[in-house]
Amino acid sequence: MSFGSKKTSLITILSSEHGRLRREQRDIDKRDLQKALKHGTRERAWGQRWKVEYDGISFITDPSTRREVTAFPSPLPNVPTNMDMISESMKTKLLLEQRPDLATSHTVIVIDNSGSMLSKKNDIYLYRDSQNAAFSFTALEFVAEQIFNNTAVNSDLVSLIKFSDKPSVELKREPINWLVYNKILAHRNTEKFVDRKNAPYHDMIFGQSNFLPALKKARELLQEYHHDQLALSMYFFSDGQASDSNRIQQMKDVVSEMAEEFKETLTVNTVGLGNQYDDFTALLAIADAAKSAGAKGAFERCDHTANSISSSISSLVTSTTETRLALQEGRRKGYTQRTDLVSEKETSVKTNWEFFRIDEHFIYNPTSKKFQISSWLPLAVAFSPETKQRDEERKPNPPHLAINRNYLGKGAERVAFRCRLSELDNPHGFVLGEMIAKETKDIERFAEKRDFHEVSISTFQHCRAGFAQTQDFANYLAAQFNKHLHGIPSYSQTKTPQLRFLSCSVLMLADSAASGGYRAVLVEKKLDTERFQWTKWNDNNGMVDGERRHMHIDVDFELKQLQKEEAQDLGAIAEGDEDSEEESVSDVESMQDYEHEDAEVHQNPFQDINPSDYLQAFTHFTYRFTNKRVMVCDLQGVFNTDMVPPTIELTDPAIHYASSKGRRMVYGRTDKGKTGMNTFFKTHKCTKICKYLQLSARNKKWQNDWRQESARGMNFHT
Known part of the structure; x- marks a missing residue:
């Protein structure tokens, strides 16, 4: 009315x-x-x-x-839904049960639903009770805000636990969408005034909030379908009135075990709904236990104003997003970063050299697919004019490698130091130019030494997909791309940019302070980042020129891929088997991506083309050149305009491999296979270079040609 x-x-x-x-x-x-x-x-x-x-x-x-x-x-309204939304959500859940590796995050939300949460004692302004506030803000701040801001897509999952004396799982691994928003709102208290007034008596009869069973249930949910690239979170709401407050040590033990299992990939946030006189010892202990055991933990008290809830949820989302990005870029869970690492920028002395005797030099042989001993200098300097002069003078290889104690830069897995070859064990013996020595930045992997670079300590094992093979293969494809550039309009031998990936070696260094008495480093050329800006042009997850998008899973595409794999009788797959060229290949490229419009040829058609145009085209080229089997991405380095022709020098690439035998991560953990290829084409816009190259030719000999050409370049006998 x-x-x-x-x-x-x-x-x-x-x-x-x-x-x-x-x-x-x-x-x-x-x-x-x-x-x-x-x-x-x-x-x-x-x-x-x-x-x-x-x-x-x-x-x-x-x-x-x-x-x-x-x-x-007024209560938050539900979002109108339809059958298409319900169907899409059901298909996504089905897919993620069969392909849990596609999930990027999982948040378990735990909300106290005891009688004290329904009383007026801990009232939150604008909400009639704490329970209503907890569910309303979870729906609004955690679900709706993330959908609006695109910080959560259908690969991000949420579970919901309500508890009083016992825990109850209300949502389990649901993709974040508007259906979940409605489902969370449905758990708000809708009791009448008299029922809410009598709610505290429920606690007197059945007991107050029991944290311990709820924590154990949350841990079970986080463990289910877990994989190494999944960002995890637990968000815990309560007014602090716990019946098991005398069992705080047991709660801490559960959370500590959880944090030790998931390390920095886990974020634990607790929120106490009440004032300064309430006892939040248990919630504080939960957050502190998570931090002490290697996870991220925080406690927030919400006293009447709901801003604290918003702040805590925002903090949780930010932490989970950062973890997800780090995992997508290659960080691993369960590894502890070395604490002895100090950046050059943080020290007054730029260089502080430490000298090591070089015991062995290894380079990767693509023909045998193994590392083998080499008598050459490290490939970073092997072909320089100074090296040629040393060969003419018959000088022996410098016996020492000097490594700066302070690092120059850090990546997802490795840390990079300046290094120099030296005739003596002091700076007076320096020869040739600066190089970069790379090591793992994780304590656990630091002890693995050569294994980090895919070299066995006792024997040279078959190298399935190590860093050196990936970079060698990428360099071969870059050389093929450079050859194809000869056919574009106005090609210039001195001006058209070329692509090149750095060659690398593994040096075994005598180090009495290291486990086993040696230290292994991967050595490559030092790029001139002081004169030329370091740039990451794309990554293995759809980022282009610094613009990162959190991509939705293409559910229909992934389900079709599963059907294809199930239709094939794969049988046992030997570890080293390569896929046959005659077998089916990936087909993720949409027509609009590679159909080529007629490009008008101007007098200088490249005046408005920047390096990124070549690099995005290169990633596209690798897919077409290898008959949709391989895609090289994660392109990063410098555009060196001092070289003739100007050269885009690249390092640390990633390769997506579309295995016809159903193998995954063939080229390491950054290899996302057909899914990664599909993600690239979602953000890729064909450049003029794509159109000029007419990226459609088939090449059945690419696999064999790579190994033979690369081996000839290194003078390996095949």
């Missing part, structure tokens, strides 16, 4: 002291009630009272509608 027939100026509001206080606390102006009475709608509330709703605010008045009793925001 509308109150529009009444004039606001004639309405006399006889606000009760309670109503005035509530309005002031909730920042609801008296004029809001006047507007509500004029323009709002009303319905019967409990007893003889009326509820008047207008502009998102609900006013409770006495039977005369002239005396205000209380005021609060």
Whole structure:
């Protein structure tokens, strides 16, 4: 019923002291009630009272509608849904049960649902009780905000646990979408006033909140379908009234075990709904236990103002997003970063050299697919003019490698140091130029030494997909790309940019301070980042020129891939088997991506083409050149304009491999196979270079040609 027939100026509001206080606390102006009475709608509330709703605010008045009793925001509305949304959500859940590796994050939300959460004791302004606030803010801040901001897509999962004396799993690994928003809102308390008033007596009969079983259930959910690239979070709401507060050590043990298992990939946030006099010892202990065991942990107390809840949820989302990105870029869970690493930027002395005797030099042989001993200098300097002069003078290889104690840069897995070859064990013996020595930055992997670079300590094992093979293969494809550039309009032998990946070696160094008495480093050319800006042009997850998008899973595409794999009788796959060229290949490239418009040839068609155009085209080229089997991405390095022709020098690539035998991560953990290829084409826009190269030719000999050409370049006998 509308109150529009009444004039606001004639309405006399006889606000009760309670109503005035509530309005002031909730920042609801008296004029809001006047507007509500004029323009709002009303319905019967409990007893003889009326509820008047207008502009998102609900006013409770006495039977005369002239005396205000209380005021609060109207409940958050549900989002309209349809069968398409329901069907898509069901297909996504089905897919992620069969392909859990496609999930990028999993958050378990734990909400206290005991009687004390329904009482007025810990009231949150604008919400009639703490339980209502917890579910409302979870739906609004965690689900809706992430959908709006694209920080959560259908690869991000959420589970919901309600608990009082016992835990109850209400949502399990649901993809974040509007259906989940509605499902969370459905758990808000809708009891009548009398029932809510009597709610605390439920605790007296059945016991207060029992944290321990809820924590154990949360851990079970986080463990289920877990994989190494999954960012994990637990968000815990309670008013702190725990019946098991005397078992805090047991709670800490559960959380510590959880944190030790997942390390920095886990974020634990707890929120205490109450004032400074409430006992939040248990919630503090949970957060502290997570931090002490290697995860991220934080506690926030929400005293009346709901801003604390928003801040805590925002912090959780930010932490989970950062973890997800780090995992996508190659960080591993369960590894501890070395604490002895100090950046050059943090020290006053730029170089602080440490000298090591070189015991062995290994380079990767693509023909045998193994590392083997080489008598050459490291490939980073093997072909320089200075090296040629040393060969003519028959000088022996420098016996020492000097490594700066302070690092130059850090990546997802490796840390890079300046290094120099030296005739002596001091700087007076330096020869040739600066190079880069790379090591793992994780303590656990540091002990693995050569294995980090895919070299066995006792024997040279078959190298399935090590760093050196990946970089060697990428360099071969770059050389093929450079050859194809000869056919584009206005090609210039001195001006058209060329692509080149750095060659690398593994040096075994005598180091008495290291485990086993040796230290292994991967050595490559030092790029001139002081003169040329270091740039990451794309990555293995759809990023282009620094613009990163959190990509939705293409559910239909992935389900079709599963059907194809199930239709094939794969049988046992030997570890080293390569896929046959005659077998089926990936087909993720849409027609609009490679159909080539007629490009108008200007006198200088490359005046508006930047290095990124070549590099995005190169990634596309690798896919077409290898018959849709391979895609090289994660392109990073410098554009060296001092070289002739100008050269884009690259390092640390990633390769997606579309295995016809169903193998995954053939080229390491950054290899996302057909899924990674599909993600590239979602963000790729064909450049002029793509169109000029007519990326459509088939090449059945690419696999054999790579190994033979690369081996000839290194003078290996095949």
